[in-house]
Amino acid sequence: DSGVxxxxxxxxxxxxxxxxLRCSPRSGDLSVYWYQQxxxxxxxxxxQYYNGEERAKGNILExxxxxxxPDLHSELNLSSLELGDSALYFCASSAYSGxxxxxxxxxxxxTVL
Amino acid sequence: DAKTTQPTSMDCxxxxxxxxxxxxxxxxxxxxxxxxxxxxxxxxxxxxxGLKNNETNEMASLIITEDRKSSTLILPHATLRDTxxxxxxxxxxxxxxxxxxxxxxxxxxxx
Numbered sequence: 001d002s003g004v005x006x007x008x009x010x011x012x013x014x015x016x017x018x019x020x021l022r023c024s025p026r027s028g029d030l031s032v033y034w035y036q037q038x039x040x041x042x043x044x045x046x047x048q049y050y051n052g053e054e055r056a057k058g059n060i061l062e063x064x065x066x067x068x069x070p071d072l073h074s075e076l077n078l079s080s081l082e083l084g085d086s087a088l089y090f091c092a093s094s095a096y097s098g099x100x101x102x103x104x105x106x107x108x109x110x111t112v113l
Numbered sequence: 114d115a116k117t118t119q120p121t122s123m124d125c126x127x128x129x130x131x132x133x134x135x136x137x138x139x140x141x142x143x144x145x146x147x148x149x150x151x152x153x154x155x156x157x158x159x160x161x162x163g164l165k166n167n168e169t170n171e172m173a174s175l176i177i178t179e180d181r182k183s184s185t186l187i188l189p190h191a192t193l194r195d196t197x198x199x200x201x202x203x204x205x206x207x208x209x210x211x212x213x214x215x216x217x218x219x220x221x222x223x224x
Binding site: 104 | 213
């Protein structure tokens with residue numbers, strides 16, 4: 001157990017639907033990062049939050065959004081889902097922004113049918 | 114980030130040392146080298162990092178050449194559980210960009 005908790009572990013939904021993935025960072029960590037890993041793309045950085053504020057943005061689609069709440073948990077919202085959004089979504093946390101030692105969660109596997 | 118080059122795949126016999134190379138010839142003087150691994154479909158796991166001196170922890174050793182253009186991650190006694198994709202990363206020291214993962218080396222430990 002890395003200390004980073006992601007829910008749900010698995011999610012199956014249909015095209016056009018909306019889902020929310022949740023991440024609780026490791027105790028004491030203020031920064032949360034979201035990554036997407038699909039079969040043909042490798043690990044792609046999506047977005048980072050630090051203490052509730054967005055700090056860095058990667059290849060995140062406009063259909064996707066995220067936020068970090070006062071209790072430091074984060075949610076990644078994926079809407080108007082397409083088949084190509086099927087992927088593993090990983091959350092990672094670190095004590096401070098811009099850290100290069102990240103602790104990753106076990107991931108949420110999203111399947112869009 | 115400094116560009117890193119790693120072999121696509123490697124095999125290693127169980128119980129033997131696994132030596133995973135990484136070239137990072139464009140690395141700047143203040144950029145560290147980080148190693149992560151990802152066991153199949155699990156979240157990536159931090160292994161070790163270093164700047165210029167060799168480093169060792171409970172998981173692995175990191176050997177960085179004197180010119181810092183390459184490094185080697187050493188798993189001293191590889192087990193089947195070490196089968197994974199290993200990523201060598203040399204991020205910019207700006208503190209403003211998130212870690213970027215390349216393709217890594219797929220290490221297969223053979224029984």
